[in-house]
Amino acid sequence: MDNPALGASPSRTQEVSRGVLWPLSGFSIDTLPEWLIWIVLVVEVGVRIAVLGIIPGNRRPATAMAWLLAIFFIPAIALPLFLLIGTNKLSRRRQDRQRVINEALLKATSHMDLTDHLLACGEQLRGTITLNRNLGAFPIHEGNHLRLLGEYEDAFEWMVEAIDSAQEYVHVLFYIMGDDPHYAGPVFDAMERAADRGVTVRLLYDHMGTMRVKGYRRLRRRLKASRIQHHAVLPVRPLKRRFSRLDLRNHRKIVVVDGERALTGSTNLIEPHYHRPSAVRSGRRWVELNVVASGPVVTGLDIVFASDWYTETEENIAERLGIDLQEDEDARGGSLVQVVPSGPGFPDENNLRLFNDLLYNAVHRVVICTPYLVPDDSLLYAVTGAAHRGVEVTLLVSERADQAVVHHAQQSYYEGLLEAGVRIHRYPAPDVLHAKFMLIDQDTMVIGSSNMDMRSFSLNLEVTLLIIDAAMVEQTDAVLAQYMEVSRPLTLEQWRQRPLRVRYLDNVCRLTAGLQ
Structure with missing residues (x-):
């Protein structure tokens, strides 16, 4: 029997609603009519079931999981946000x-x-050219x-x-x-x-x-x-x-x-x-x-x-x-050059596939110069895999990026990269090193508008040039030498001593990289 001092006990429907509905509703529903609570309950369960089958479609597992977690825990914010920016394709x-x-x-x-x-080039490099041709349609020319x-x-x-x-x-x-x-x-x-x-x-x-x-x-x-x-x-x-x-x-x-x-x-x-x-x-x-x-x-x-x-x-x-x-x-x-367009108008991430292919084909060295490095798993494995198999991998980034969230998200990858043997050099603040190029061995390079982040791979229309020419690589090495002269190397011991609050911010901002 109900205790009058405590008031009437809630109905079973209200008890269920408290446990299930509060994340979606964002407000108290105890005062709603029971029939309305049941309608909201059906909607709540229906939304959860629907997103489980919709969001993973044609998305990276990490991206899908980030969206699902956001919608399950903060649906009042995440669901409208997903409806607004949840698709990374053009009309x-x-x-x-x-x-x-x-x-x-x-x-x-x-x-x-x-x-x-x-x-006369190697079979692997010819395979890269064919990959670009099939994805972006452009032939290579000297x-x-x-x-x-x-x-x-x-x-x-x-x-x-x-x-x-x-x-x-x-x-x-x-x-x-x-x-x-x-x-x-x-x-x-x-x-x-x-x-x-x-x-x-x-x-x-x-x-x-x-x-x-x-x-x-x-x-x-x-x-x-x-x-x-x-x-x-x-x-x-x-x-x-x-x-x-x-x-x-x-x-x-x-x-x-x-x-x-x-x-x-x-x-x-x-x-x-x-x-x-x-x-x-x-x-x-x-x-x-x-x-x-x-x-x-x-x-x-x-x-x-x-x-x-x-x-x-x-x-x-x-x-x-x-x-x-x-x-x-x-x-x-002259130079052998292939134009590689990429972006949400293409069914595949043309630039990411090019970068990964070159990294897996590298024999002696890789140099990556980018203002933003927020890789997906495939690029991260390609970079660290090159370092693990003995390729000299150098990453040149800005000491402080111009976007705070990207800056911290990027830093969250440094420890893993350093542990794999990647050499990291940081261009001194306050300047922003905005140059974007990659050098593979002594005769191959890419240069263009693309950063090494998931925004450039999935959301931005970009254009990249694949260049096969030792003389152009030598020119770029001269520019690189100027950057390296003023940059500061980052060691694993030094990075592990960063303040706890910086480490926390890095890890929190890394989560946002998945919401693509």
Whole structure:
């Protein structure tokens, strides 16, 4: 019998609801009618059963488990978040357009055989080329002439000179843009001059990446007042019917002039402090590395730009590109280069598969220079596996990344890497080493826009160049030597002595890496 002093005892339904429903509801339901509690109970159980069969589909097990744990323990937050950003693929419309482009490219280049130079390479390297061809559709070509631009100002000076020389068209794509009088401003001036003299200037920029920059509205007004054809890529338009995950971004950096000259690499179209007052106060600059090119690689970069233009604007500019596939096929000498596009428009993680393949094929040394290293299990095993089999593996990262969560997530991997024999060097703060390249042995390298993190593998549209050329590797080694001269080595003993609070933050932030 109920004790009047304690009040009426709760019904069996209310007792069950307290044990099951509280995570989803987030509020007390004791006062709800019993019939309503049963409805919520059915929904609660139904949601849990549904997510068990939905979330693991086509996801890494670690990613699926992270989402499931979040939804089971903090569903009121995690479930809406999953519905908002739980899929890492572009819309079906964009994926269909990318597939059409890949099929057309494969058909147009299906007659191209491996060059004699490539046939002299090892069987494993030829396998890497075939992997890239099947995933990203681009063949490999020799006849490319490449040059590194290691100083921040060099890339902007090159862009101004190249755009001022344009006769037919200029194609520009950047993740981040910001106007200023000394760096990006002169590039915008050159684009405006080119457009005014009748050159077709097409400009793409990532909406989310650029809209966060101070002065964005002023830049938009400048572009609208010019003859530059410009579009925001993957625009955030919550009121539009066409919706995709908010953090799917176009992270590529490409400049092509008349189909003859091109630039790609790590830099954005912005001054070296990235318009951040805190960076100006601390003296922090972003350290970049870019490559400028002529030869068949320009065709590949131009096609990547054209595919982004097509998916964003529905305008097919393929026939207006300065492309001569026969000339590309006949090119000889110079560097062997293959363009490798990647991103959520592709069914596979093209850049991750390339990096892993190269790591497993390395014989003597591997150098990884990246601002963000948050690997998935496959990349982590590839890096540590190379070190365990006697390959000299060197990792060069920033002492302090510009994003706190990524900084701590990255640090959570250092102990395991050091234990495996990976040598870690940290570029001194306050600067951010933003260069992105990997060297394999003495004749192979990759360079481009891709970081070594799961965002670049799954969420960002990236472009990477695979280069087979000992002379280019030697050029990059010279830049690397400059970085290493000022960097500080990190030892296992030193790292194990870090404060407990830092270790705790590292491990907590590592959990967020799984929510992709």
